[in-house]
Amino acid sequence: MLLQATPLDTWADLIAVSLAVRTQAVQRLTGVAVSDPALLEEPSVQRDVIEALELENAVVLQNLDLVMHGAKPLFGEEYGEHYSRLLSLADRLRERENLSGALRARLIRALVGGVYNDDSAFAQQLAREGDVLVTDIVDLTRSSNEPARWNAFGLIAHVLEGAETNTLRAPLSSSSRARLQAAARLGLQDRASGVRGRAIKAVVAAKDRDAIPYLLHLAQTDPDTGPQGLSVRELAAAGVDALRRGQ
Numbered sequence: 118m119l120l121q122a123t124p125l126d127t128w129a130d131l132i133a134v135s136l137a138v139r140t141q142a143v144q145r146l147t148g149v150a151v152s153d154p155a156l157l158e159e160p161s162v163q164r165d166v167i168e169a170l171e172l173e174n175a176v177v178l179q180n181l182d183l184v185m186h187g188a189k190p191l192f193g194e195e196y197g198e199h200y201s202r203l204l205s206l207a208d209r210l211r212e213r214e215n216l217s218g219a220l221r222a223r224l225i226r227a228l229v230g231g232v233y234n235d236d237s238a239f240a241q242q243l244a245r246e247g248d249v250l251v252t253d254i255v256d257l258t259r260s261s262n263e264p265a266r267w268n269a270f271g272l273i274a275h276v277l278e279g280a281e282t283n284t285l286r287a288p289l290s291s292s293s294r295a296r297l298q299a300a301a302r303l304g305l306q307d308r309a310s311g312v313r314g315r316a317i318k319a320v321v322a323a324k325d326r327d328a329i330p331y332l333l334h335l336a337q338t339d340p341d342t343g344p345q346g347l348s349v350r351e352l353a354a355a356g357v358d359a360l361r362r363g364q
Contacts, residue, residue, distance in 0.1 A: 128162055131169035131203075136192065139169070140199045147202055150209070163210055163220060170207045170227045173200055177232045178262050185263065204231055208239065211246070222249075229253040232264070235271025235315065244275030247285030251276075251293040258300045263309045270304050270315035273297050277322040298323040305331050310341035313349050317356045324360065332357045 130142035146166070150156050157163065177200060180191045210216055210224055229250055233239050244250070250272065257269035277297060279285045289297075301323050304316025313335070320328045335353035342348060 128165040131165050132172050136196075136199075139173075143169070143199060143203045143206065147206060150206065157206075157209060158213060158215055160215070160220070163213070163216055163224075166203075166207050166210060167220065167224050167227055170203055170231065171223075173203055174227060174230050174232065178265060181232075181262060181264055200232065204228075204233065204239070207231075208243070211243075225249055226253045229257060229268075229272065230265065231268075233268065235268045240268065240271055241275050244272050245279055245284060245286055247276060247279065247287035248289050248293050249287050251289070251296055255296055255300050258304060263312060266304075266307065266309065266312045267315055270301065270312060270319045273301050273319040274315070274322040277319070281322075294323075298325050301325065302328050302331065305335060310339075310343060310349050313339070313341070314343075314347070314352050317349070317352045321356045321359050324363075326360050329357055329360055332360070 128142065128146060130138050131146070133139050133142070146156075146162075157166075176191065177196075184190050207224065207228060211228070216224065225246065228243055230253070254269055254272050254276070257265055257272075260266050260269070276285070276289070277294070280289045280294065297319075301316055301319035302325060304319065305313055305328070307313050307316060317332065317335070320332065332353040336350050336357060339349040339353065341350065345351070
């Protein structure tokens, strides 16, 4: 039996207090959007999806903070399927031509601030938006949440790589490139080794040869003792070599 589109106002369940209700709403909207893709053209549905992603972003980041401090998580692994489904729905809105202005800016900010692997296909595709991402990415580098900062520096690297290959939808302005380069270099001082490692990759993507002295310092003094080939010292040394070779 084909799923029928639900009256637009019922998608308010996407932001219900109950996680079970939110999960059911996302499942239903995902199914309806397959049989009726035009539903995602409706401004009210777009707003509901974006608001839902904003809500779940806050929930997930709160959960990550709890877990990283040794506290009991808010939910189990099954939540990941719900979040992934919602993130995919929200990402589909990026291609909607009728989504513009403040609502599109709100979507971009929610996607940048989402939860994903910084080396994932999702992150690489999002980075292709280019210049419109810059302010949100730079803001994310200042997040108190470590995984959020991983994503910020991962996106910096992807955006700069896209600029190099001319594959960005919105090319980087000179000022935006400078902002990303400055943020990447600042990330070398981050308190978290995982963030410093990603900042190294971003500095290399920026072709920031002026950062070589900072990388040499990390290569010699960084306290991180990560797995062989992945420690901050080793990544910094490799970064120096790459910049000196002009890669």
